[in-house]
Amino acid sequence: MKALEEKILKDGVVLNEDILKVGSFLNQQLDTEFIMEMGKEISRIYSNDNVTKILTIETSGIPIAFSAGVEIGCPVVFAKKSKSTNVSGNLYTSSVYSFTHNETYQIMVPCEFLSKDDRVVIVDDFLANGKALNGLIDIVNKSGAKLIGCTCAIEKGFQKGGDTLREQGYRIESLAVIDEMDSTHITFRCN
Amino acid sequence: MKALEEKILKDGVVLNEDILKVGSFLNQQLDTEFIMEMGKEISRIYSNDNVTKILTIETSGIPIAFSAGVEIGCPVVFAKKSKSTNVSGNLYTSSVYSFTHNETYQIMVPCEFLSKDDRVVIVDDFLANGKALNGLIDIVNKSGAKLIGCTCAIEKGFQKGGDTLREQGYRIESLAVIDEMDSTHITFRCN
Numbered sequence: 001m002k003a004l005e006e007k008i009l010k011d012g013v014v015l016n017e018d019i020l021k022v023g024s025f026l027n028q029q030l031d032t033e034f035i036m037e038m039g040k041e042i043s044r045i046y047s048n049d050n051v052t053k054i055l056t057i058e059t060s061g062i063p064i065a066f067s068a069g070v071e072i073g074c075p076v077v078f079a080k081k082s083k084s085t086n087v088s089g090n091l092y093t094s095s096v097y098s099f100t101h102n103e104t105y106q107i108m109v110p111c112e113f114l115s116k117d118d119r120v121v122i123v124d125d126f127l128a129n130g131k132a133l134n135g136l137i138d139i140v141n142k143s144g145a146k147l148i149g150c151t152c153a154i155e156k157g158f159q160k161g162g163d164t165l166r167e168q169g170y171r172i173e174s175l176a177v178i179d180e181m182d183s184t185h186i187t188f189r190c191n
Numbered sequence: 192m193k194a195l196e197e198k199i200l201k202d203g204v205v206l207n208e209d210i211l212k213v214g215s216f217l218n219q220q221l222d223t224e225f226i227m228e229m230g231k232e233i234s235r236i237y238s239n240d241n242v243t244k245i246l247t248i249e250t251s252g253i254p255i256a257f258s259a260g261v262e263i264g265c266p267v268v269f270a271k272k273s274k275s276t277n278v279s280g281n282l283y284t285s286s287v288y289s290f291t292h293n294e295t296y297q298i299m300v301p302c303e304f305l306s307k308d309d310r311v312v313i314v315d316d317f318l319a320n321g322k323a324l325n326g327l328i329d330i331v332n333k334s335g336a337k338l339i340g341c342t343c344a345i346e347k348g349f350q351k352g353g354d355t356l357r358e359q360g361y362r363i364e365s366l367a368v369i370d371e372m373d374s375t376h377i378t379f380r381c382n
Contacts, residue, residue, distance in 0.1 A: 029304045030267040032260035059249045063257050063267075069223035076221040076254075113220045 001041050001175040005188050007034060014181050026125055026153060030063050038175060039067025042151050045173050046121055049148045053077060053118045057107060057132055064153055065123040079107040079136060092142045096135035107135050116144030127152035127174055130161025149173055157189050192232050192366040196379050198225060205372050217316055217344060221254050229366060230258025233342050236364050237312055240339045244268060244309045248298060248323055255344055256314040270298040270327060283333045287326040298326050307335030318343035318365055321352025340364055348380050
């Protein structure tokens with residue numbers, strides 16, 4: 001998505017070779033008009049797929065997932081995170097390892113919100129090593145729903161999470177893929 | 192908002208005299224079309240107020256705040272929660288006591304996202320004792336921005352947080368105010 005690449009170049013801040021800050025439009029401050037444009041693009045990508053539900057994970061995935069749900073015209077479900085493995089109720093759960101915090105947490109979705117009749121697109125803000133995406137895919141599989149594809153706003157292509165999932169046969173359609181970045185330049189992957 | 196009252200009666204579940212579950216449309220599953228209608232209503236309420244920013248708090252306030260930002264045409268900023276008092280950087284912070292978890296947490300907003308030129312509406316999903324709202328109001332005051340008003344989707348009127356803030360002179364415009372509820376009936380406050 002050309003407009004997103006331009007936005008990253010304009011407003012993104014590369015802190016180091018691993019961390020790109022986009023807090024001014026995609027995280028703690030939300031550029032609502034621009035995020036709705038991303039929702040339109042996600043709707044376009046999956047326009048022939050009869051998507052019935054968007055799945056994301058709290059917190060920063062919610063705005064872009066919400067915009068996609070508005071444009072597609074379907075509900076959004078978000079997985080909650082918990083450090084406790086002691087969760088109860090009728091829940092689909094999975095374990096996700098966080099490199100950032102060096103710990104494993106549980107993610108969970110109430111069973112009532114995903115069923116075998118659903119056609120699901122997973123949406124998140126960042127795709128790096130793919131651990132969160134793997135957990136969300138696991139939950140979709142446990143529910144029996146059909147996974148149509150996964151779209152993250154910004155994929156850090158050099159961390160290989162997206163490419164590994166593509167090699168496994170998943171449809172991964174990120175809106176912008178960064179193949180290289182440092183404090184002086186950002187290189188996007190060509191479509 | 193009549194449509195919200197009807198939605199609460201149809202899809203809400205009163206667990207006990209304190210807890211109303213609306214997870215099927217306003218929390219872990221998001222009815223995107225309906226939440227956008229709430230955004231339109233918030234835009235209507237503040238249509239003469241030149242609002243420049245919506246402020247909310249993670250997590251469940253984000254979707255309704257986002258819809259309000261889309262309809263008003265302004266950015267949304269969300270406060271992050273932290274259990275640690277050891278936060279750094281240029282942040283506006285405040286302390287919020289949670290009755291649910293019986294603990295005090297810090298909420299924080301980077302200074303760059305709120306300024307004295309902003310005209311702010313605070314948006315959240317629930318208003319009960321008003322502790323979260325007080326923390327967000329404190330952050331607006333620290334930033335020097337002008338607080339226009341506060342809108343929560345569902346106010347539990349019997350917990351008095353909203354009425355106390357009204358007595359202090361704040362403009363509190365909840366979309367639905369519940370004055371009484373139990374497993375057999377819900378009584379809404381008349382406008």
